[in-house]
Amino acid sequence: MKLRPVLVCAYACALMLNPARAQMCSDADLLVRNAHIITMEPELAAAAAMAVRDGRILAIGDDAALAGCASARTKILDLHQQTVIPGLIDVHTHAMEWTKSILRGEIDATFPGVHSIADITRAAGERAAAIKAGEWIRGSGWDDAKLAEHRYITRQDLDSVAPDNPAYLEHVSGHLAVVNSAALKLAGIDRQTPNPQGGVIERDKTGEPTGILKDTAMLLVSDRLPPDPADINVRAAQLISQKAAALGLTTIHDIFISEEEIRGYQDAYRRGWLKIRVQMSPRISSQADADKLAQMGVHTGFGDDHLKFGAAKMFADGGMGARTVAIYPPGVIGEPDNLGVLRWKPADMQNAHLTAAAAGWQLETHAIGDRAIDEVLDSYAAVIKQLGLHDHRFRIVHAGISTPAIQKRIRELHVVVDGNPPFVYWIGSWFQKYGPERVRWCYPAKSYIENGIVEAAGSDVPVTPLSPWWGIWSAVVRKELQTGTVLAPEERITVEQALALYTRNGAYAGFEEHEKGTLSRGKLADFVVIDRDPLSVPPDQLKDITVLRTYVAGQEVYGK
Numbered sequence: 172m173k174l175r176p177v178l179v180c181a182y183a184c185a186l187m188l189n190p191a192r193a194q195m196c197s198d199a200d201l202l203v204r205n206a207h208i209i210t211m212e213p214e215l216a217a218a219a220a221m222a223v224r225d226g227r228i229l230a231i232g233d234d235a236a237l238a239g240c241a242s243a244r245t246k247i248l249d250l251h252q253q254t255v256i257p258g259l260i261d262v263h264t265h266a267m268e269w270t271k272s273i274l275r276g277e278i279d280a281t282f283p284g285v286h287s288i289a290d291i292t293r294a295a296g297e298r299a300a301a302i303k304a305g306e307w308i309r310g311s312g313w314d315d316a317k318l319a320e321h322r323y324i325t326r327q328d329l330d331s332v333a334p335d336n337p338a339y340l341e342h343v344s345g346h347l348a349v350v351n352s353a354a355l356k357l358a359g360i361d362r363q364t365p366n367p368q369g370g371v372i373e374r375d376k377t378g379e380p381t382g383i384l385k386d387t388a389m390l391l392v393s394d395r396l397p398p399d400p401a402d403i404n405v406r407a408a409q410l411i412s413q414k415a416a417a418l419g420l421t422t423i424h425d426i427f428i429s430e431e432e433i434r435g436y437q438d439a440y441r442r443g444w445l446k447i448r449v450q451m452s453p454r455i456s457s458q459a460d461a462d463k464l465a466q467m468g469v470h471t472g473f474g475d476d477h478l479k480f481g482a483a484k485m486f487a488d489g490g491m492g493a494r495t496v497a498i499y500p501p502g503v504i505g506e507p508d509n510l511g512v513l514r515w516k517p518a519d520m521q522n523a524h525l526t527a528a529a530a531g532w533q534l535e536t537h538a539i540g541d542r543a544i545d546e547v548l549d550s551y552a553a554v555i556k557q558l559g560l561h562d563h564r565f566r567i568v569h570a571g572i573s574t575p576a577i578q579k580r581i582r583e584l585h586v587v588v589d590g591n592p593p594f595v596y597w598i599g600s601w602f603q604k605y606g607p608e609r610v611r612w613c614y615p616a617k618s619y620i621e622n623g624i625v626e627a628a629g630s631d632v633p634v635t636p637l638s639p640w641w642g643i644w645s646a647v648v649r650k651e652l653q654t655g656t657v658l659a660p661e662e663r664i665t666v667e668q669a670l671a672l673y674t675r676n677g678a679y680a681g682f683e684e685h686e687k688g689t690l691s692r693g694k695l696a697d698f699v700v701i702d703r704d705p706l707s708v709p710p711d712q713l714k715d716i717t718v719l720r721t722y723v724a725g726q727e728v729y730g731k
């Protein structure tokens with residue numbers, strides 16, 4: 172009776188000591204060795220070597236154990252103790268929208284390149300001088316909170332430099348735009364035009380439009396923008412692949428994309444230009460969109476491990492930058508009656524959710540204010556019940572104001588949160604417009620962990636920069652950009668927890684936890700070599716971590 176456990180241990184221990192033999196490793200395509208590998212696996216915290224064949228991890232362990240994995244043809248990558256992590260996952264980007272704005276040559280009004288309305292009007296004036304009368308001026312990325320004047324741009328600001336060209340300049344939040352008088356005229360917007368459902372045409376004291384259009388009101392002008400060149404989407408897909416790979420992102424989710432953008436990804440993939448993996452999330456802005464998606468006959472997961480359909484995306488409310496998130500009273504500071512906007516009537520949202528989910532779509536819905544999140548959770552609860560769903564992984568996108576009561580509901584419904592760690596740094600000043608009680612529950616990463624809620628992470632590029640290192644750093648320190656104030660310090664998490672948001676949890680949100688998110692035998696060989704060890708550098712250096720090499724399916728897709 173005493174011998175038996177010893178024998179069991181002898182066998183198990185031999186496997187542990189010789190993982191190469193246990194994993195039947197031979198004739199690898201690539202052998203990474205002499206590395207500091209952070210696997211993100213709970214049991215195998217660190218390793219030194221990793222063998223890859225046919226795009227997947229054949230074995231992972233120490234150098235001696237994996238030496239036998241190599242044959243004469245095996246490529247050896249000796250990393251001299253450099254750090255390796257799993258390929259990072261950003262579950263919420265508007266990647267193609269962003270790269271298209273670059274390819275169009277839009278005025279880049281993002282901080283820190285731009286500091287004032289004067290900077291922006293100067294750029295608009297220069298653009299007007301360079302083009303013909305009647306041609307559009309486009310720009311994006313401005314943030315009133317970071318402009319010296321601390322106010323929205325107005326149509327008058329733009330009229331003064333561009334009286335003869337319609338101008339459309341989108342706010343960094345994506346939830347409002349400023350247009351000039353020429354653009355208002357083209358769109359037929361005047362003091363009589365009513366606000367559309369889910370949108371606001373801002374007006375001055377006399378009732379005249381100021382040029383600020385919020386949420387769905389933006390479409391009144393953006394629908395009139397000139398068409399893009401036919402190949403812009405395929406080029407935008409190529410550009411996002413390059414930019415993501417250089418930052419260590421091997422999977423991104425591109426959210427709320429159009430048919431043309433889906434085609435762009437598909438064409439880029441066929442041409443070999445798409446080196447990273449993409450989940451495409453199509454948009455549902457109306458019941459007609461939901462019906463169309465349902466009738467297509469494809470659903471979440473269709474595609475392959477390189478390019479596939481992700482969740483179907485809807486919007487419940489607006490943005491904090493536009494002060495249009497749907498909240499319970501009291502309203503925004505200084506605007507007590509402003510409780511935000513809801514884009515859908517609750518019954519309509521539920522119908523659209525039901526249509527898409529019944530056709531096999533995972534759902535993800537943008538909701539930042541507590542009132543919007545509750546509306547979405549009500550709808551999800553009804554759909555889950557009606558369809559008898561179990562492993563649905565419906566997602567709340569942002570879940571900005573996530574009170575304890577809301578977190579309880581999220582956990583009970585097994586809803587996943589697509590959170591945004593970098594928001595605390597880049598746009599934390601917007602939180603403060605909602606009062607200190609709400610700041611306490613803005614993007615509460617630690618509470619999610621304690622409450623057993625899975626949070627994945629997204630940059631929401633172009634709202635914040637694509638680099639996941641800003642998010643990892645921000646999740647750990649929670650400093651706000653303008654004042655350096657630590658917002659809700661109780662919600663700071665460890666570096667390891669922050670990395671999990673961008674690896675394991677991102678994989679889970681996309682139903683891919685068996686394929687990626689950790690480095691272990693059988694998973695896709697997506698990994699990143701970085702210039703320092705995030706687990707041991709001072710926290711302030713996290714944002715400065717540089718990617719040296721990025722591998723997708725064992726192939727180098729970026730090298731510094």
Ligand SMILES: [Zn+2]
Binds near residue numbers: 263264265426631
């Ligand atoms: Zn977004």
